[in-house]
Amino acid sequence: MNRKSLINLISVSLSVIVTLLIIFILLLILNKDPFLIFSKIFSEVFADGYGIGQTLFKATPLIFVSCGLAVCFHASIFNIGAEGQLNAGAFVTALVALKLDFLPFPLLITVSLICGFIISGIFGLIPAYIKIKKDVSEVITTIMMNFIILALVNFFLLDFFAVKSTMRTEKISANFMFLKMEDVIPFFQGSSLNISFLLALLLAFLMYMFIYKTGFGYKLRSVGFNEIASRYLGIRTNAVIMISFFIGAGITSLAGMNYIFGYKGFYEFGFSNNIGFTAIAVTLLARNNPIGIIFSSLLFAVLDYGGLSVNQLVPKELMLVVQGIIILSLLAVDKLVNNYFRGKIVS
């Protein structure tokens, strides 16, 4: 292990510890028993195959979305619009799957996922265009796009495609549903875990190869690290920004796969439950590294499922506080740790 990854490891684990400490103190202030709550979270999550299965199920969309964000973040594009992008993509994925149900299974899945990918990607191109042409930060525009896309999806869903008096589309035929893990491994009995999880792991691995081992990945990181220097190297930086925004936003659409093909069989408004924002925390915690994303997604899934299990003791919204504190403590601890080690070298 080289020095840099050692420092990374130290700061990530330190910041998780700091977060736990802050939450610990917060719970004490609110007159709750932190030991009881933490032990209940872990005992519920790791008690049986169901708990583990549900946790992995919740980690799946986080891995997808975070892998998409990692592409953007590596190019120094701060895409906060994942929530909108993934909803647009998932919505279109479900619609295409409904309309083209005459296609054979693998083809239907592929076509509908590609359509979703393209739609999400196109919504990513708009902020990219404004960033390049008008020099307006993508942060503002992606946030605006979130509101616009969610309103559009809501409009098209309710006015044209929804089952009456619900917020969801029709159900796709059971023939097209993914294999549930419980049918293969009885250990996961009752949980919604499906092969999307394996696909998510595969994607994380592929994205790792893409970002760190390909020519485009190199250009991407180069632009992210120093855009002006990259331009002098002959990299067409604007093209790189457009492409990485397209790919990054497109990948977020895959989050719908877990829900549509793996779980419910339809698109439902609000299914994403702010995954687009949680994924920002997940990606930052993983240092934009797709392999790290697998682990940080698992951590957040444990928090998510664990939060549900302690809802009687303390409101499950506590986990949102944990997410916020994790980001901030990671930022601060990382800086302090790096400063500390830099000080060591100098002295």
Place this chain on the structure above:
Amino acid sequence: MDILTSIISLGFFAQVLRLMTPFYLGASAANFSERGGVINIAVEGFMNLSAFSFAVISILTGNIAVGFISAVIINLMFSLLFGYFTVKLKINQIVTGVGFNLLIAGLTKFLLVYIFSSSSNTDRFEGLPDFTLLGSIPFFGVFLSDYLTVFCFILIFLSGYILFRTRFGLRLRSAGENPQAGETLGIKIRSYRLYGILICGFLSSLGGIWLASNQNSYSDGMVAGRGYIALAAMIIGKWKPVNIFFACLMFSAFEALEISLQISGTDLPSQLIQMLPYLITILVLIGFIGKTKPPAADGIPY
């Protein structure tokens, strides 16, 4: 036709000016921070925080003055923390802002459920009283019945004066334009950046207080992107107080239009009306303004 007449009425203009208040407070807040060289996209979160603390503390103590002061103080404390992250530790300002937004959103949701056992809103309370001094003036009185709206009108000139006519403003802008040059002249750049952030915290707290006071309660997600629209107004207004004011007027006009359309019950789908302000922002950014030019050292840690 009904819509048209309702739009040209005096009441509509009063509504536009009233709704302009949180936008302008948020946009001026962000402007002070960015003039000092710190991008603060946590304005949304700060407005949310102060709306929450103003409502909750007013309800718990039964005294809106206590609520008002505590909301401002809590916001200043969070601003100090934001300053520690961005100025002292020099962490990426946008990432920090996103972190603050997430933390504050989580914190308010959590405390809302914890204190009021409701995931949607607090109890009702009596908001800020009307401003009666100028309210009795014929015709113009309608526009001037709210303390914070009146404060906004003063703020247009006050912020312009502070930024461009005082020593403080010059030094603040030097922190945002060329910190190295400022430093060589003996200006404590980091202190000025912190002052900018603190002013931002103060003004955004007023924006949040107006929202909660106007609705007589706090409800989850009530800021609803106004902080971000304020940032967009600041960009469209090119970091100039008067231009920002007109950008804010445009956004509040759309919000007022949305409200009148909903009341008059048009066939237009409500989702499409709701997305208007955001769509307008994107369109304006794409086409109708030239290249925007932020303060030169905006967003660069120093």
